[in-house]
Structure formats: C-alpha cells, structure tokens
Amino acid sequence: MSKRAFMLVLVALLLFAVGQRSPQHTFGQEASKAPVDTWGDWWPRGQFRENDTVSTDAVQKAPHNFEEIQYSSTKTPWGPCSVSLSQDKEDRLRFDLVWSGPGTMASDEERAKHKSPEKGDVQAAIILADKVVRKPTNGEPVIGFWVGGGLGTSGDMMIFFDYLPADFEDYWVRIDMLKERHWFLIPYGLGSNPADSKSLKSTEQGQPQKPASATGNDTVHTWSSVTYDFGQIDDKGTRLSARIANPFDTEISLSIYDEDRRWSLTQPRTTAVYNWPGGYSRFSSWLSISRGDLGSMERHDRFQFWRTPFDTRAWGLLRIAVEETVLERAVPSSLFHYTHGCIQK
Structure with a gap:
C-alpha cells in the first residue's frame, strides 16, 4: 500500500470513529437528555430546558412573597x-x-x-x-x-x-x-x-x-441570604424551603423536612433553574447533599448558579423540582445576577 493510500485509509477510520462517539450532554438536545448531569440522564419533565422562555404573565402569576x-x-x-x-x-x-x-x-x-x-x-x-x-x-x-x-x-x-x-x-x-x-x-x-x-x-x-x-x-x-418557604409540598407532610445567597455567583440551598421520614441522600432528586423574560434558563451545578442538624428528618441540597454579568434589573422565575413535583416563585434578579448581591466600590 502506498503512503498516500495509507493516509486516506487512516483519515477515513478517524472520521468513522468520531461519527460513532456518543453525544455529550449539552444544552439544546432532544427532550430525553438532561441539560446538566447532576442526576445522570434524568431531568424532570416540567423543569426548564435551554431554549425555554418565560413570559411576563407567568412571572406575574407566580407568588412574589419571601420569608x-x-x-x-x-x-x-x-x-x-x-x-x-x-x-x-x-x-x-x-x-x-x-x-x-x-x-x-x-x-x-x-x-x-x-x-x-x-x-x-x-x-x-x-x-x-x-x-x-x-x-x-x-x-x-x-x-x-x-x-x-x-x-x-x-x-x-x-x-x-x-x-x-x-x-x-x-x-x-x-x-x-x-x-x-x-x-x-x-x-x-x-x-x-x-x-x-x-x-x-x-x-x-x-x-x-x-x-x-x-x-x-x-x-x-449587604444581605447574606434570602429564604423562601414553599410550605408543604405533598400529602405526606414534606416541607420545602430555599435559601439563596449571592455575593458573586449565586448559591441556593434547598431544605427538605419531614419529622416522620428518614431521608435518603439519593431520593428524592432535586433541581433548581432560574429564567426571566428576555433572558434564558440558568442551570445550577450540584455542590453537595447532606443531612441537617435535625438528623435524618432534614436534608440540604446545595447548588450554584454561575455568573451572568447583566445590568438588567427584573423579576424572574425560580423553578424547583422535587422529582416531578414542580414549584415556582417570582424572584428578583438581585438574588441571581452576577455581583448584584454586593456593593460597587
């Protein structure tokens, strides 16, 4: 085999190998793929995806109260x-x-x-x-x-x-x-x-x-954190609250509580995404899952939202999913936009 023929065969094999590689989990894929790999391939059906938009009407209809x-x-x-x-x-x-x-x-x-x-x-x-x-x-x-x-x-x-x-x-x-x-x-x-x-x-x-x-x-x-109480989220008495902190990159801690339940560290699965009219889905990265000071009655799921250097001040929608149970709260961008939780010097 000539050198030229050998190189052509090698290039063909490389192209075939690239074509056979499994696609990575990236935003904008088909609905069966998760936008982030926190829970592998699983993603709640009612949770935001990359190309989802939020209407002003949806934000206005969501509860606006904080704890x-x-x-x-x-x-x-x-x-x-x-x-x-x-x-x-x-x-x-x-x-x-x-x-x-x-x-x-x-x-x-x-x-x-x-x-x-x-x-x-x-x-x-x-x-x-x-x-x-x-x-x-x-x-x-x-x-x-x-x-x-x-x-x-x-x-x-x-x-x-x-x-x-x-x-x-x-x-x-x-x-x-x-x-x-x-x-x-x-x-x-x-x-x-x-x-x-x-x-x-x-x-x-x-x-x-x-x-x-x-x-x-x-x-x-400046403020350290803002707490939102979602109250009871199922007929078993499970309660959910979210604590949001934003010195630079936003961090959110979800607290799941049930005095009659021993919490697993893998079930239920939780996700948190923020979106706003004219904006896009801001996905969070999973940081940790731990049991709280109340032992197995309470679990804390921590996520981080990476920076978005916007000047816009607006209301957005925080969507939290506990398995397939979806909860929403209208939240101002002061809690999510990069550096909007600190003072300009």
Whole structure:
C-alpha cells in the first residue's frame, strides 16, 4: 500500500470513529437528555430546558412573597446582634435586631454586667438616596421582652415599617446606635407589597451603589441570604424551603423536612433553574447533599448558579423540582445576577 493510500485509509477510520462517539450532554438536545448531569440522564419533565422562555404573565402569576432576608452578625455597643428583615403577617415589613443575654440561672453579678439598649439608644429609618422614605410605625425602637431559659436569653427589638414602593431602587435600612451608624441593603425588588410588585418592568441600573451619605465611619452591610418557604409540598407532610445567597455567583440551598421520614441522600432528586423574560434558563451545578442538624428528618441540597454579568434589573422565575413535583416563585434578579448581591466600590 502506498503512503498516500495509507493516509486516506487512516483519515477515513478517524472520521468513522468520531461519527460513532456518543453525544455529550449539552444544552439544546432532544427532550430525553438532561441539560446538566447532576442526576445522570434524568431531568424532570416540567423543569426548564435551554431554549425555554418565560413570559411576563407567568412571572406575574407566580407568588412574589419571601420569608426572610438575613444579614451577618453585627457588632454593637451592647455586643453582637443578629439582624433580619421579613414580611409581617399584617402586611408590613419587620426588621429584627436580636441580642443575647444571661440565662435565668445566672448570678446577680452576671446580670448586672449585662448591658442592653434602652429607649432612645437606637434610631431607625429606610433611606433611598439621601431621603428618608419610611419611619418606624411602632414608635421608638425598644426590646419588648427577653425570652429563654437557664442557659441564656434573647431580646428582640422589632421595628415595623410600611411596605416600600414597587420599584427596583436600592433601599437601605439605616440604624443609628448611640454614636454608630449602620446601613443594611434591601435586595432590590423586595420590600414592596407582593400584590403591587407584580407589574414591575425591567430597568437597566446594574449593580447596587453604596449609600450616598455613608461616611468612612459608617458600617455598610449587604444581605447574606434570602429564604423562601414553599410550605408543604405533598400529602405526606414534606416541607420545602430555599435559601439563596449571592455575593458573586449565586448559591441556593434547598431544605427538605419531614419529622416522620428518614431521608435518603439519593431520593428524592432535586433541581433548581432560574429564567426571566428576555433572558434564558440558568442551570445550577450540584455542590453537595447532606443531612441537617435535625438528623435524618432534614436534608440540604446545595447548588450554584454561575455568573451572568447583566445590568438588567427584573423579576424572574425560580423553578424547583422535587422529582416531578414542580414549584415556582417570582424572584428578583438581585438574588441571581452576577455581583448584584454586593456593593460597587
């Protein structure tokens, strides 16, 4: 065989081999293939795929309410406190500052050493740019009562505000504690009446900005995570919640809970995808599955959504599937777009 003939045969064999290779699992394949390989070839029938689009009407029809916005522990003149913002049952916002205290078994000396804020020590307002847009509706902030037992107590300072306007602006909860000033960023899109926020149209505002009136001595806090409660998802009493964090790339932790069930680490299978009108399906990569602090009654499934550097602020649709059970929640892009969970320097 001549050298030329040998090369032609070799090329033909290589082309045949390439043609026989099994296709990789990539986006846009036939419905039998999974967009991501988290669970091998399995993918829920009702879950998003690459070419799926989301209508504004579908986003508007989905529930818009969130459970709680969490912030990192904050240093104060009276020691560290936990901070959160939630939607109160009476259609208003509730901002909580919670301090720890000595237990009921503590000595008189220990209780005497413990310091906590008095009436007038803490001032609160919600700020847009340099303007106060909301003041507390329940008067000057005070700790209503202390609860706990022998090993420790906690005092909750609950501050109530009316809902915010339905827009995508950067609102800040400004807290003055004696000579200290703290700013807490509310993820844009959250904080308004869920019924009003459904009509919001997208804007091109990009990443949140630092408060204009914040000084070098002030402490600026971004949010740590936002929790959504999906409630009971089947007739067995199984409950589902999702905790979303977004410092740069979005991470979501799904918590499945059933006090009468011992959870497997392989069943049920879960997926999480985000999509928005004019956008595309953002698939998540599986990070880990573990049992929670409550032992086998609770399971945590962690996923990560990789970066998308968009300036658009909009409502999108988070779709979670537990096996073939599909659940949806309208979620603002502040929780998913790259760097929209942090402050531009």
